[in-house]
Amino acid sequence: MISDISAIAAGVTIGALQVQSLLDPLDNRVLLCHALGLSRVSLITRSERELDAGQAARFAALVQRRLAGEPVAYIVGQREFFGLPFEVNGAVLIPRPDTELLVELALDRLPPQGRLLDMGTGSGAIAVALAHTRRDAAITALDVSPEALAVAGRNAAANGARVDFLHSDWYAALQGRPPFDIIVSNPPYIAGGDRHLAEGDLRYEPPGALTDHADGLSALRIIVAGAGSHLKPQGWLLMEHGYDQSLQVRELLTAAGYVEVRSWCDLAGIERVSGARLPARPPA
Structure with a gap:
């Protein structure tokens, strides 16, 4: 012994x-x-x-x-998020507690029998947590990575959550689908060349889910620019972003004609999620 x-x-x-x-x-x-x-x-x-x-x-x-240096979540193949177990591997980001704020904000705004879209779903953590909590809602989630979608599908099945998964490069696969009450996303927002990409757990996570290989805002710009065509009037767009990006994201939303623009702080007091509402009449 x-x-x-x-x-x-x-x-x-x-x-x-x-x-x-x-x-x-x-x-x-x-x-x-x-x-x-x-x-x-x-x-x-x-x-x-x-x-x-x-x-x-x-x-x-x-x-x-x-x-x-290998992340514990990848070693054991699992991470808890919003009280649920999620399979994780090198094809998806490891869900972080900070992202639970995005789920909570969406739950507060999701109407009965509402429709919600999760863009860049990765492990499916956001979409599955929402679908598990709000079984009356119609949850759609998309990702450009087939490997990530396979993980997300297994997580939905394991947690008894009904999610419609789509293989899509942002909005490409949504043509002809009804609009949503809410669009949420935790997109790649770390700027290319940021030193954090070579440190800690981030070294093992998929680079394409972490960084846009540009200024960190390109994915957020795409989401803001296209959301108006896929949201119902007065629908919400909610996005997680970097610790120092809230002002820039609010400016993107304001310039695109959204109203009720604001940011919300995580438990550390950092503005982690920004969002806004589409006006009653979508901006031209």
């Missing part, structure tokens, strides 16, 4: 393997649960159980992957 679970979860050396966990305590526990096939509750209730050499070796291998 190597060591008991409680000692390993606390980040101490794993016996004869001499593997020291230098991880954040939460990362450490998540990887330990994954290595042992235990839930968080089981990890606590079985904390006196000892690991054999094979189990300790599996955990050590996971720790080494994390120490090399």
